[in-house]
Amino acid sequence: MKEKVLLVDDEEGIRTVLSVAIADAGYTVVTAENGTEALSILSREPIQLIVTDIKMPGMDGLELLQKIKKLNHEAEVIMITGHGDMHSAIESLRLGAGDFITKPLHEAALEISLERALEKIQIREQLREYTENLEHLVLEKSKELVEAERMAAVGQTVASMSHAIKNVAGGLEGGMFVLEKGLELENQEYLRQGWEMVRRDVERIKNLAMDLLDYAKPVTITPKECDPNSPAKQVRDLLLSKAQNNNVELVLDMAHTLPTMRLDPKAIHECLTNLVSNAIDACQDLLEGDKRVTIRTMDGGGLSVKYIVSDTGHGIAPEILTKVFNSFFTTKGSRGTGIGLMATKKLVKEMNGSIMANSGLGRGATFTITIPTAHVVT
The missing domain is CATH 3.40.50.2300 (Response regulator)
Structure with missing residues (x-):
């Protein structure tokens, strides 16, 4: 038409x-x-x-x-x-x-002016559709979370989720503004920047939806006899290429005296993947100095096993450190969704364990997971 x-x-x-x-x-x-x-x-x-x-x-x-x-x-x-x-x-x-x-x-001038005006209208319609789809998707996931009673404080979750939506919507509006300026001024650099902003926030929408979907899945902890060091080795191998691509040294420091234990290696693997990936991201922005992430295992006195992930990044300010496990809170800006640490804490809790964060500006960050277990007599 x-x-x-x-x-x-x-x-x-x-x-x-x-x-x-x-x-x-x-x-x-x-x-x-x-x-x-x-x-x-x-x-x-x-x-x-x-x-x-x-x-x-x-x-x-x-x-x-x-x-x-x-x-x-x-x-x-x-x-x-x-x-x-x-x-x-x-x-x-x-x-x-x-x-x-x-x-x-001049007919050509009129035609160009009409084309630019029509492009503005089409861009606004596309961005409105993106935003409406995002709101619809997040509302669906919110209902699933509430119905499954996956969050203790529903009010806090909704408020946090609304903040996350607002951030993404704000990014889309910013991209739209830059695109419109590019069209108005016929500036290719503005057009490129605006489209990159829109593309980035659409990717963030997708990540947010997928993370919400993963978080809403029922959690079943299935302990079995295994080597406690095995999940740490697998995560090191999985994320080694990401670390190398970001010029980050990935170190594995295992307690070789750990006996076979009853653990859920899949759940521990997921927790360590989140923590190590975050640690690599924390180091990649360093312009100079030692860029290193260490995965360490320790015997918790015969009653538990500890998994410690530390990095040499910029660190986390004390006022921020108290919020890192909050719903949808992220220190990564437009790169993060705020669900990774929230999901990690949830998994650790399902394993009857605990997770602690220790950091300070300029001295990196350390996350310690403690999982209670029983040594298996062999």
């Missing part, structure tokens, strides 16, 4: 010529000879693209522009102005016009 354009001009000859030019550009044209008729048309059908002359008897183009914006603030209005009337053209931009073209009109 062709996009409709409302053309407003008090001169019949100009309406005829411009109608042909706009139709040749692939649009359906609706005409009005004055502002009153234009507003009457817009009240009956929501036309998004409007081209109007500024100088008209009665209601001029500037007054019409203000009334259009009150009816639909997202309408794209292109103003037609005389060559010497730049003051009115600039005033129209201040009042919300998307563009202006000067007389005598």
Whole structure:
């Protein structure tokens, strides 16, 4: 279906010529000879693209522009102005016009202006769809969490989730603003930056949805006889390439005297994967110095096994350290979802264990998981 354009001009000859030019550009044209008729048309059908002359008897183009914006603030209005009337053209931009073209009109200039206006409308619609889908998805996951009673403080969870949504939506709005500026100024660098911002936040939406889905899955702890060092070895092997790609040394320091124990190696593996991945991220931003992550295992006095993940990153401030296990809290900015540590704490709790964080600015961070167990007599 062709996009409709409302053309407003008090001169019949100009309406005829411009109608042909706009139709040749692939649009359906609706005409009005004055502002009153234009507003009457817009009240009956929501036309998004409007081209109007500024100088008209009665209601001029500037007054019409203000009334259009009150009816639909997202309408794209292109103003037609005389060559010497730049003051009115600039005033129209201040009042919300998307563009202006000067007389005598050139068909190519009009077509380019319409294309840019249509691109703005399409970008807004796409971003609105992304945001609506995100809100719908997060609401669905919220209901699942509440119905399964997976969170003790539902009010706190909803508030935290709303904050996460707000952050992503804010990022999308920022990307939209940069994209619109790129279209308005025909600046390829702005367009590239804006699209990168949108792409990044769409990826964050996907990660948030997947993390929520994983978090909502029922947890079943299945202990079995195993080597307590085995999950640590597997995580080291799994994340070694990520560490190397970020110039981070990944060290494995195992207590070789640990006996066979009854543990859930899969759950421990998942916990260590989250912690080690976070530790690598904490080191990758260091510009210089020792970039190292250490995975350590220790015997907890015959009653438990300890898994310790430490890094040499920037560290975590004391006021932030108390919040790292909160729902949807993240120190990674746009890169994080705030679910990794929350899910880790949940798994550790299901294993009747505990997790502690210790850090300070400039001295890295250390996370210690303690899992109660029983030595298996062999």
